[in-house]
Amino acid sequence: NAGVMQNPRHLVRRRGQEARLRCSPMKGHSHVYWYRQLPEEGLKFMVYLQKENIIDESGMPKERFSAEFPKEGPSILRIQQVVRGDSAAYFCASSPRKGGDGNQPQHFGDGTRLSIL
């Protein structure tokens, strides 16, 4: 039973390039959450998606960041024109039902470490 799969595990980009982070949820899970973790800081919520819908993007920066969860394929977090401050670990989590209200555990991947040169 595969867990949440994120790739790549490490991604290096130069300032101004685009970063695409992929997340395949656990089998049977249709709810996906993205979090960002800066060094020595906690996990910060970014966006909550269901298949083909963005449910809550209140934690996403207004510019350069976007997320999708298409009918087929993984969820994608896209960062355009990356800057040094985007360097962080990005984690994806999934749940079988709506877990954002706290009544369901979230299952996390091992993250993508994004480094901006």
Place this chain on the structure above:
Amino acid sequence: SQKIEQNSEALNIQEGKTATLTCNYTNYSPAYLQWYRQDPGRGPVFLLLIRENEKEKRKERLKVTFDTTLKQSLFHITASQPADSATYLCALNAGNMLTFGGGTRLMVKP
């Protein structure tokens, strides 16, 4: 403002002792509170969920309490082992999302 506070200093204990970690929150009224474990370079792993109407929950060597009056949760690991060394995160619901505390690093020495 809303805050979730965990002791940012590492907790060092001797193997076999009970570790107690604290999670305090302000300006939240969560219906649920969760605890996760995170190892370096890995994603968080779910441990326990406790509901607002539950005072205490246990799972093997783990015990969680939830006091909505004090706005506090305590997380206990009894008979601690070096393998329990990790960062422990508390999280509570706020709207559509889980909001996490900054975590407490636990070091269990043999």
